[in-house]
Amino acid sequence: MTELRRPRQHYQLRVADLSARYFEITLRVEEVDGEELRVWMASWVPGSYLMREYAGQVVDWAARSGDQELEISKIDKSTWSVDTSGRSSVEVCYRVYAPELTVRTSDINHEHAFVHPPATFLVVEGREDEPCSLRIEAPATWDIATALVHVGEHYLAENVDRLLDCPIEIGPSVRGSFVAGGRPHDFVIHGSGNYDLEKILADAEKICEEEIRLFGEVPFDRYLFLLHLTHDRGGGLEHMDSTALAWPKLNFRPKEKYHEFLTLVAHEYFHVWNVKRIRPEVFWRYRYDQEVYTRLLWVFEGITSYYDELVPLRAGCYGPQDFSRMMGKTIHEESNRPGREVQNLSDSSFDTWIKLYRPNADTQNSQSSYYQRGALVAWLLDLHIREQTGGERSLDDVMRHLWHETFGRGRGIAEGEIGALIQSAVGISVDDFISSHVEATGDLHYDHALASVGLRLADPEKKDTFAGVSIDSSQGESRLSAVRVDGPAHDAGWMADDVVVALDGHRVRGDLAKRIQLYSPGERIRWTSFRRDRLVEGEIEFSDHPQPLRKVVPVEDATDLQRAAFEAWSGQAWSSWEESSETSA
Numbered sequence: 001m002t003e004l005r006r007p008r009q010h011y012q013l014r015v016a017d018l019s020a021r022y023f024e025i026t027l028r029v030e031e032v033d034g035e036e037l038r039v040w041m042a043s044w045v046p047g048s049y050l051m052r053e054y055a056g057q058v059v060d061w062a063a064r065s066g067d068q069e070l071e072i073s074k075i076d077k078s079t080w081s082v083d084t085s086g087r088s089s090v091e092v093c094y095r096v097y098a099p100e101l102t103v104r105t106s107d108i109n110h111e112h113a114f115v116h117p118p119a120t121f122l123v124v125e126g127r128e129d130e131p132c133s134l135r136i137e138a139p140a141t142w143d144i145a146t147a148l149v150h151v152g153e154h155y156l157a158e159n160v161d162r163l164l165d166c167p168i169e170i171g172p173s174v175r176g177s178f179v180a181g182g183r184p185h186d187f188v189i190h191g192s193g194n195y196d197l198e199k200i201l202a203d204a205e206k207i208c209e210e211e212i213r214l215f216g217e218v219p220f221d222r223y224l225f226l227l228h229l230t231h232d233r234g235g236g237l238e239h240m241d242s243t244a245l246a247w248p249k250l251n252f253r254p255k256e257k258y259h260e261f262l263t264l265v266a267h268e269y270f271h272v273w274n275v276k277r278i279r280p281e282v283f284w285r286y287r288y289d290q291e292v293y294t295r296l297l298w299v300f301e302g303i304t305s306y307y308d309e310l311v312p313l314r315a316g317c318y319g320p321q322d323f324s325r326m327m328g329k330t331i332h333e334e335s336n337r338p339g340r341e342v343q344n345l346s347d348s349s350f351d352t353w354i355k356l357y358r359p360n361a362d363t364q365n366s367q368s369s370y371y372q373r374g375a376l377v378a379w380l381l382d383l384h385i386r387e388q389t390g391g392e393r394s395l396d397d398v399m400r401h402l403w404h405e406t407f408g409r410g411r412g413i414a415e416g417e418i419g420a421l422i423q424s425a426v427g428i429s430v431d432d433f434i435s436s437h438v439e440a441t442g443d444l445h446y447d448h449a450l451a452s453v454g455l456r457l458a459d460p461e462k463k464d465t466f467a468g469v470s471i472d473s474s475q476g477e478s479r480l481s482a483v484r485v486d487g488p489a490h491d492a493g494w495m496a497d498d499v500v501v502a503l504d505g506h507r508v509r510g511d512l513a514k515r516i517q518l519y520s521p522g523e524r525i526r527w528t529s530f531r532r533d534r535l536v537e538g539e540i541e542f543s544d545h546p547q548p549l550r551k552v553v554p555v556e557d558a559t560d561l562q563r564a565a566f567e568a569w570s571g572q573a574w575s576s577w578e579e580s581s582e583t584s585a
Contacts, residue, residue: 007156009124009132011163013115015139015170016095021108022059023096023115027122032090037082038075038125039092042118042164042288047237047275048104050357051291053077054119057097057106065090078289079125096120101228103167103237103244112171112190113138114228116244117164118288128160138170145169145188147224147242161286167237167244169226176201180208181218191229193249206315207266214311214396215273215403223272225265236264238271259318259326267308275300278402281412297349298438299418302374303395306382309375314571321577323570324455324552327379331446331457334376335547338486339367345374345438361496364470365485368441376444377437382569383449384433385426391568393426401425450552453569454562457550466545467516469494477501478512492540495531502528516542 008030016024029037041055055078063070065087072092073081084090096119098106107114124130134155136144146168148155157163174189178201185208187201204225212218220241229249236245245264251257280294313323334340348356348370355367382395402421406413413421422430437444450456468487472479480498483489494500500508503515504525519525524541554577555562563574 005131007131007133009127009130011121011132011134012137013120013134014137015108015113015142018108018110021097021099023098023106023108023113023120025094025096025120025122027092027124029090029092029124029127030088032084032088035084035086037084037090037092038079039082039122040079040125040289041122043078043290044288045104045116045118045164045237046283046286047271048357049291049297049352051353052104052119057119058094058122059097060093060095062093063090064093080122092122094122101230101246102233103228103235103246112142112169112173114190114226114244115168115170117166117168121163123160123164123288130160131156131158132160132163133157134163136168136170142171143173145173145175145186145224145226147222147239162240164288165239166242167226167239178202178205178208180205181212183218183220183222185223185225187225187227189227189229191249193229193247193252195229195249195252203262203312203315203317204265206317207262207311208269210311210315211266211270211273211307214307215400217403219272219277223269234261234264236268238268238276240276241272243268243271255318256322256325259312259322262312262317263308263326266311267304270304270307270311271300273403273407274304274399277407278399279407279412281414284412291353293350293353295346295349295415296413296418297352298345298370298374298377299413301371302345303378303399305371305375306378306395310570316572319576320554320570320572327376328457328550328552330372330375331552332547332549334369334373335443336484337368337372338365338484339363340373340443341441342366343368344441345370345377348373361482364482373444380437380444380446380449381430381433383452384430385422385428386565386569387449387452388428389426391565393428394569398422398425451555452562453566454555454558454574455552455566456555458553459550460548463521463548464545465517465519465521465542467494467540467542469512471512473510473512476510478508478510486546488540488543492527493536493538494527494529494540498529498531498536500527500529502526 010028012026014024016022041058043051043053061072063072063082070085071083075081082090082092098108101107101114104116106116106119135153146155146166148157148166169188169190171190174197176187176197178185224242225245226242227245227247230246232248234247236243245268247261252261280296282292282294309323309326312318345368348368356369378395386394401424405421419431419434446457466487467489468484469480469489470482472481478500480494480496483494483496500512502508508515519542521542521544524539526537527540528537566574
């Protein structure tokens with residue numbers, strides 16, 4: 001971090017009221033010019049593309065200069081004007097309600113406080129590029145963890161982007177650390193659960209080392225993982241040299257759940273390079289007050305989602321069987337999304353502001369996911385490049401090229417430029433691939449690509465009976481949360497939010513999914529449901545599952561070329577297929 005100029009903006013944050021869940025913030029601005037000071041609050045946070053309107057949590061305004069109260073007026077939903085009356089020093093005081101523990105909201109309770117900066121700190125209009133300082137007042141026994149530079153009693157940020165990019169955990173915590181790429185990495189954990197800290201640290205170190213090797217550079221002095229253990233909510237949000245993670249407290253076992261946690265760690269850490277530094281041109285300077293549109297999120301989230309499962313494999317955190325199980329599940333979910341025929345990856349990226357973060361009962365019918373479908377397209381792109389270049393180039397080369405040719409040159413990726421950048425990195429045109437995989441809708445085809453590294457999709461021994469519904473089984477009832485437009489349930493007249501109460505005259509409670517499996521494909525039965533508290537009935541004819549869960553397995557009698565390609569791609573020996581995965585939580 002370069003030496004900061006003397007800040008003229010000073011924030012003080014106080015954990016003010018644990019019961020009412022309020023932060024109290026004072027912003028002191030020095031050397032004010034003119035008769036007006038405007039301040040604003042972010043409406044969204046980079047990495048989570050939804051207008052969250054954080055200003056809605058701001059209450060109890062006051063402004064003063066010395067002993068003089070100053071008038072405040074609201075300009076729009078997230079901007080305020082302070083009449084300075086020509087005063088050169090102004091203090092703005094306000095409270096922020098912090099009711100929710102997620103990676104993109106703030107939280108206070110009797111155990112801790114989590115500060116999500118975009119939801120907390122006002123910004124002085126016109127001074128976004130100036131440095132600022134922060135002082136935190138919290139219970140004496142509580143620790144503070146953040147990536148902000150700590151000097152004396154203050155934390156320092158070189159500009160507003162930096163301040164808003166550094167989440168803060170305040171309270172008792174469990175801590176651990178390791179070194180990767182010659183840089184210290186800290187884990188700070190809030191909450192209790194069935195985790196093994198030493199194992200998390202050991203596996204996280206392997207993952208970080210692997211990603212550092214991939215890019216070849218470490219662009220920070222130290223890194224901070226903030227991990228919140230929750231009842232049932234998982235997720236993450238990336239920052240320049242830290243991340244906020246949430247994970248269900250008991251989901252570190254069995255090993256399959258722990259492996260999913262490792263992919264979360266790998267995903268957010270990969271964002272250090274891909275999205276926080278390599279990023280779309282329109283994100284080069286963030287606009288926090290409005291939507292910012294790009295068709296490239298499949299590059300930043302899709303490719304990252306591919307590597308978040310590949311990197312732990314390469315790092316030896318789990319084996320090929322574990323990777324194949326996860327990718328087989330992703331293929332299954334994508335193949336069973338009717339929206340794959342409706343929305344392409346480019347449009348999925350562009351429409352994220354109104355679709356992806358606002359799911360509803362029709363989401364699977366009308367949308368694709370630049371995370372899920374993007375990960376599969378990234379996998380196919382990687383294998384395509386490897387095959388077409390005889391194993392000389394890969395998606396790894398593309399990522400290093402993007403690192404040096406965009407961020408390294410102080411710029412973002414322009415819309416429509418990604419194909420040329422990939423060609424520059426690997427020496428082959430991928431225009432046809434992008435046209436057929438990114439700009440087009442429909443099924444993705446895996447057989448040829450997987451065969452190039454000695455893999456195939458194996459059909460299941462038994463197909464499930466298929467209805468085409470998603471079911472919310474809770475409180476002793478089976479409520480339909482979604483109905484596929486291409487399934488038997490749709491044809492039978494089932495609707496989202498129906499509560500199915502009987503099949504073939506026999507009562508259904510919270511066991512609809514199991515009950516469906518008692519019938520054979522082609523069997524036709526009566527059904528009874530409540531729809532908006534009115535009884536409806538009809539007939540349904542079940543079918544075979546059109547896209548059953550298929551396993552990714554090695555081909556029989558793999559050639560030497562396939563085995564070598566597999567080892568170059570996965571970082572694992574071909575013989576590891578025959579070995580049991582020993583990684584467990």
